Amino acid sequence: MSIIGSPNVGKSTLLNQLLKQRLSIVCKKPQTTRNRILGIYNGSGCQILFFDTPGFHQGTKALDRFLTEQALSACANVDLILVLVESCGERSRLPEPLLTVVAQSGIPALLAINKIDLVERPRLLPLMESHAHSFPFRDIVPVSALKGEGLDALVKAMVRLLPEGPPLYPDDMISDLPERFFAGELIREQVLKNVHGEIPYGTTVYIESFKERDDGLVAIEAAIIVERESHKKIVVGHGGQMIRRIGEAARGQLERFLGAPVFLKTFVRVEKNWTRSRGKLDEFGFHEG
Numbered sequence: 001m002s003i004i005g006s007p008n009v010g011k012s013t014l015l016n017q018l019l020k021q022r023l024s025i026v027c028k029k030p031q032t033t034r035n036r037i038l039g040i041y042n043g044s045g046c047q048i049l050f051f052d053t054p055g056f057h058q059g060t061k062a063l064d065r066f067l068t069e070q071a072l073s074a075c076a077n078v079d080l081i082l083v084l085v086e087s088c089g090e091r092s093r094l095p096e097p098l099l100t101v102v103a104q105s106g107i108p109a110l111l112a113i114n115k116i117d118l119v120e121r122p123r124l125l126p127l128m129e130s131h132a133h134s135f136p137f138r139d140i141v142p143v144s145a146l147k148g149e150g151l152d153a154l155v156k157a158m159v160r161l162l163p164e165g166p167p168l169y170p171d172d173m174i175s176d177l178p179e180r181f182f183a184g185e186l187i188r189e190q191v192l193k194n195v196h197g198e199i200p201y202g203t204t205v206y207i208e209s210f211k212e213r214d215d216g217l218v219a220i221e222a223a224i225i226v227e228r229e230s231h232k233k234i235v236v237g238h239g240g241q242m243i244r245r246i247g248e249a250a251r252g253q254l255e256r257f258l259g260a261p262v263f264l265k266t267f268v269r270v271e272k273n274w275t276r277s278r279g280k281l282d283e284f285g286f287h288e289g
């Protein structure tokens, strides 16, 4: 099943809580997730395959179009769609263009209202009622992905709505994506956290090499790719201060994720306007599917 919704509503936080692992990177800034990411949930007697997706928004650059395609492709070939909204403010509204796609797909949809830790309970009921009138959701579940509230009820609702079948993956597997993909994501997460303004949106991380040595150490070389020389200066920082901070924080996260000591070498490379080029997206691993 797929988790879809506007940017920043907490899709990746929800996936991580369900899986009890930091699989998909999370940031307080929107447009964090860039790929459709499979997470495999193994509960008692059930396996649920989740796709985390980029927040749905309508930009025009090649990268924006890629993100939208990833979100939309998640509305096909699944048994259930989980739409996520927030419990107050602008993002508590249903994302209309996405709902149109869901309606056309004919796939059953479930709504989760997230971030209920931020609102008073009496406010939720009118919101749930209004959303129930707007779209034929099979169920509506209030949750707090951050605090882990309501997740049992959410999983129950999903199990009820999903068809039965044999498990598709071994029960110790958590994703089908390679470790080097997650390595790039963990480094990009640190760029998002440490570099402010627009720069992280024009940044990607390309893993040039990923080697597990015989002594157990994992040696990773990563290029942080930016759009302009002026961005490179900021990501490198005064006397290399920023890139060192990003590298150190990322190395800690990588060691936790891989469960092994990591030697990480990072450098910054300029690729002019790569976010506008379909060819460059392909080169950096933004593949359809």
Ligand SMILES: Nc1nc2c(ncn2[C@@H]2O[C@H](COP(=O)(O)OP(=O)(O)OP(=O)(O)O)[C@@H](O)[C@H]2O)c(=O)[nH]1
Binding pocket: 006, 007, 008, 009, 010, 011, 012, 013, 014, 025, 026, 027, 028, 029, 030, 031, 032, 033, 034, 053, 054, 055, 056, 114, 115, 116, 117, 118, 143, 144, 145, 146, 147
């Ligand atoms: N208070 C509160 N914050 C939350 C909750 N769930 C997520 N957040 C925060 O919301 C922000 C965005 O979370 P993400 O999980 O990155 O959101 P997303 O929908 O995956 O965002 P994109 O990948 O950019 O589309 C982060 O700062 C989270 O900590 C929640 O239940 N309560």
Ligand SMILES: [Mg+2]
Binding pocket: 011, 012, 013, 024, 025, 026, 032, 033, 052, 053, 054, 055
């Ligand atoms: Mg996300």
